[in-house]
Amino acid sequence: NAGVTQTPKFRVLKTGQSMTxxxxxxMNHEYMYWYRQDPGMGLRLIHYSVGEGTTAKGEVPDGYxxxxxxxxxxxxxxxSAAPSQTSVYFCATRYREETQYFGPGxxxxxx
Amino acid sequence: RKEVEQDPGPFxxxxxxxxxxxxxxxNSASQSFFWYRQDCRKEPKLLMSVYSxxxxxxxxxxxxxxxxxxxxxxxxxxxxxxSATYLCVVNIVNPPNMLTFGGGTRxxxxx
Numbered sequence: 001n002a003g004v005t006q007t008p009k010f011r012v013l014k015t016g017q018s019m020t021x022x023x024x025x026x027m028n029h030e031y032m033y034w035y036r037q038d039p040g041m042g043l044r045l046i047h048y049s050v051g052e053g054t055t056a057k058g059e060v061p062d063g064y065x066x067x068x069x070x071x072x073x074x075x076x077x078x079x080s081a082a083p084s085q086t087s088v089y090f091c092a093t094r095y096r097e098e099t100q101y102f103g104p105g106x107x108x109x110x111x
Numbered sequence: 112r113k114e115v116e117q118d119p120g121p122f123x124x125x126x127x128x129x130x131x132x133x134x135x136x137x138n139s140a141s142q143s144f145f146w147y148r149q150d151c152r153k154e155p156k157l158l159m160s161v162y163s164x165x166x167x168x169x170x171x172x173x174x175x176x177x178x179x180x181x182x183x184x185x186x187x188x189x190x191x192x193x194s195a196t197y198l199c200v201v202n203i204v205n206p207p208n209m210l211t212f213g214g215g216t217r218x219x220x221x222x
Contacts (some may be wrong), residue, residue, distance in 0.1 A: 100157050
């Protein structure tokens with residue numbers, strides 16, 4: 001039982017490059033979330049999903065796209081990376097009214 | 112105004128001290144409340160939920176004041192291992208099942 005895993009753990013991109021972050025969970029949770037965490041800003045919600053095939057925008061969705069084709073996976077895409085997207089990205093899952101469980105994070109540096 | 116506000120600290124305390132953090136939230140319709148702990152370069156993890164009647168878990172006590180819209184966390188007999196950032200988290204009603212995080216309060220316990 002791995003819980004919530006994120007791939008990759010660390011990545012360096014050049015401005016304009018694209019990449020996809022993968023979040024995988026084996027807890028059969030309906031809800032999944034992508035956050036970014038920046039110094040002094042706390043965790044900010046990018047996009048979220050309340051079930052397979054559904055996604056919605058969070059607080060800071062611009063520059064990101066997501067997909068939830070399978071219940072266990074939630075993908076976060078950056079089509080054209082910008083230095084402002086340098087951050088730590090956390091995925092989280094939640095079952096109904098229970099607490100959220102976080103993945104270990106992905107550190108992204110955009111040069 | 113941020114939806115969830117915390118004093119960023121740092122709070123520097125000696126081992127054995129008692130320390131208290133407060134957090135204020137702006138949405139009076141908020142339904143549930145939590146304290147998360149985040150260690151450096153790690154993911155946030157649930158420390159405890161906060162109930163209207165107040166609740167205690169070992170050295171940790173959480174209180175909720177709905178009238179004044181604030182939440183508190185008290186740590187007694189601080190240990191070196193308590194050094195971390197403590198995140199105040201609120202479940203905002205709309206959209207549902209979405210948590211809003213405060214920026215966190217950093218605690219450093221010194222020998």
